[in-house]
Amino acid sequence: MDPKYFRPAEVDSLRGDSTKVEFQELVKMMVDHDLEIAEREKVLVDAGYIDAQQQP
Known part of the structure; x- marks a missing residue:
């Protein structure tokens, strides 16, 4: 684990x-x-950026 990704003050x-x-x-x-x-x-669906069939 890389310490740079740790929170400065973990609770x-x-x-x-x-x-x-x-x-x-x-x-x-x-x-x-x-x-x-x-x-x-x-x-996004109307603009065609995502497929409406793949939405949950």
């Missing part, structure tokens, strides 16, 4: 604060992000 444990975002808001954020990705993929 053993990461924790988040679930009180910052309500569940409904989190779901909306996730769906909005998925829709944004789908719109980008549609642009």
